[in-house]
Amino acid sequence: MAKYGEQFHTMGMQMGIATQELAKGAVEFARQGLSPEETTKRMAAAV
Numbered sequence: 001m002a003k004y005g006e007q008f009h010t011m012g013m014q015m016g017i018a019t020q021e022l023a024k025g026a027v028e029f030a031r032q033g034l035s036p037e038e039t040t041k042r043m044a045a046a047v
Contacts, residue, residue, distance in 0.1 A: 004040065011043065
């Protein structure tokens, strides 16, 4: 989880979005059964 936390933090900094907001979105994708890699891809696309 720490690995993904760092990725979300970096993505948030690059895109001007709070890490907490990215994490909330990631939780919703994860609830759909997506892999961590797919969740990260979809978060980047959504932002």
